[in-house]
Amino acid sequence: MKAAIIGAGLGGLLAGAKLSKAGYEVEIFERLPFIGGRFANLEYKGFKLSTGALHMIPHGSRGPLAQMLNETGAGVKIIDSSPMAVIRKENGETISFHDFRKELSVTKRVKLGTILAYSLKFKPKSDISFKDWILKYFDDDFLLKLADSFCGWALSLRAKDVPAREMLEIINNMYLYKGSGVPLGGCGAVTGALFEVIKSNNGKIHTDICVDKIIIDKEKACGVSAGGTTIDADIVISDIGHLETSRMYVCRDDAYLEGINKARPSRGIKICLSSDEPLIGHSGVFFTPYAERINGINEVTNADPNLAPPGKHLIMSHQTVLSDDLNQEINLGLLDLKKLFPGKKYEVLLVQSYSNGWPVNRASSGSDIGSRTPVQNLYVVGDGAKGKGGIEVEGVALGVRNVMKKIGV
Numbered sequence: 001m002k003a004a005i006i007g008a009g010l011g012g013l014l015a016g017a018k019l020s021k022a023g024y025e026v027e028i029f030e031r032l033p034f035i036g037g038r039f040a041n042l043e044y045k046g047f048k049l050s051t052g053a054l055h056m057i058p059h060g061s062r063g064p065l066a067q068m069l070n071e072t073g074a075g076v077k078i079i080d081s082s083p084m085a086v087i088r089k090e091n092g093e094t095i096s097f098h099d100f101r102k103e104l105s106v107t108k109r110v111k112l113g114t115i116l117a118y119s120l121k122f123k124p125k126s127d128i129s130f131k132d133w134i135l136k137y138f139d140d141d142f143l144l145k146l147a148d149s150f151c152g153w154a155l156s157l158r159a160k161d162v163p164a165r166e167m168l169e170i171i172n173n174m175y176l177y178k179g180s181g182v183p184l185g186g187c188g189a190v191t192g193a194l195f196e197v198i199k200s201n202n203g204k205i206h207t208d209i210c211v212d213k214i215i216i217d218k219e220k221a222c223g224v225s226a227g228g229t230t231i232d233a234d235i236v237i238s239d240i241g242h243l244e245t246s247r248m249y250v251c252r253d254d255a256y257l258e259g260i261n262k263a264r265p266s267r268g269i270k271i272c273l274s275s276d277e278p279l280i281g282h283s284g285v286f287f288t289p290y291a292e293r294i295n296g297i298n299e300v301t302n303a304d305p306n307l308a309p310p311g312k313h314l315i316m317s318h319q320t321v322l323s324d325d326l327n328q329e330i331n332l333g334l335l336d337l338k339k340l341f342p343g344k345k346y347e348v349l350l351v352q353s354y355s356n357g358w359p360v361n362r363a364s365s366g367s368d369i370g371s372r373t374p375v376q377n378l379y380v381v382g383d384g385a386k387g388k389g390g391i392e393v394e395g396v397a398l399g400v401r402n403v404m405k406k407i408g409v
């Protein structure tokens with residue numbers, strides 16, 4: 001059996017590693033000169049910056065991605081964050097993420113326990129947003145700000161843009177798999193290890209080759225056309241999202257096309273800083289609910305000092321984009337950093353913005369439509385087809401796991 005895979009991002013590489021390990025002949029085509037997509041390292045002045053991710057794996061060494069890396073034999077060590085996260089309060093003090101309930105009145109605390117337990121079991125069937133869900137039951141300013149900070153950091157969305165039922169799936173997974181971690185060597189170490197697995201199983205990965213067509217015969221995918229050559233395959237897996245995939249063949253399924261047109265990418269801005277002294281001092285997430293734009297920050301060198309030159313720290317902030325004026329969004333982010341770290345010395349290494357064809361998530365959380373397409377033997381993986389409750393790369397891993405189940409691997 002042969003699989004042709006479009007795109008060597010995390011989704012394509014995970015699928016390629018699973019399939020090649022199961023005995024499939026795997027051939028991957030990547031249009032860029034490097035593999036890893038938005039989960040690759042970017043070397044700069046001795047720092048390991050990245051093409052996208054903040055070098056964090058949302059559920060660390062216990063989550064779906066870590067499990068799949070183990071299953072494929074990809075040798076990646078994930079350092080679990082300690083503490084998982086802290087919250088910076090309005091007065092500048094910090095509290096452990098686990099203690100956020102202590103900021104609520106006793107009545108709201110009790111209510112939160114009961115309503116959360118009920119809602120985790122019986123998810124809302126309506127399209128109520130996470131923000132409206134909070135307003136309905138608690139109407140608490142701190143909870144709303146924390147929700148925006150969490151959703152901004154983890155999903156690059158505001159709480160008003162995330163369906164409550166998806167957020168409750170995410171909370172379920174947080175209870176199940178626990179908190180985040182940093183892969184030793186950064187996100188490039190993960191995609192690099194998957195590349196090695198595929199190669200060791202005789203898989204082929206071509207860079208600088210763009211797939212321009214998916215070949216369909218009698219409603220079944222049977223290959224791709226790339227670089228002027230036709231490649232026959234028994235299954236085709238696309239890591240480029242439903243919309244781009246549907247443009248590679250004549251799709252006449254109106255209901256499917258309508259569904260995929262509703263999926264919106266999430267936009268974000270990442271600012272990378274260098275400093276001699278730690279600005280945060282731990283390897284967890286620093287949530288900033290009271291900042292104007294920044295949703296959260298990490299200091300990954302507390303988990304892996306080799307992500308920066310000796311004696312330096314690498315700090316990365318993330319913010320969702322709230323207006324179409326990117327320059328203003330960036331300036332507000334930079335201003336936030338000054339206010340968050342008054343009197344601290346740091347250098348801004350790089351500011352990156354993400355939208356359209358290179359977004360934070362190809363389908364924002366809750367707008368994924370799964371991995372199936374109207375064409376037999378054609379599947380979509382990656383962050384355009386995440387599994388339920390899957391934050392970022394955990395969602396990518398859950399989506400790949402769903403596809404493997406369908407294929408029988």
Ligand SMILES: Cc1cc2nc3c(=O)[nH]c(=O)nc-3n(C[C@H](O)[C@H](O)[C@H](O)COP(=O)(O)OP(=O)(O)OC[C@H]3O[C@@H](n4cnc5c(N)ncnc54)[C@H](O)[C@@H]3O)c2cc1C
Binds near residue numbers: 009051056211239270
């Ligand atoms: C700023 C930012 C911060 C983030 N932080 C985190 C984080 O800390 N933790 C986390 O878990 N996630 C994070 N994410 C999300 C995570 O990076 C992505 O969800 C994940 O990398 C997406 O992988 P993918 O395989 O779906 O897509 P991609 O990485 O986009 O891979 C798709 C690949 O397909 C290639 N391609 C496209 N068209 C073609 C074609 N026609 N032919 C051949 N190849 C093609 C592309 O070049 C690309 O390499 C972050 C993202 C951003 C942008």
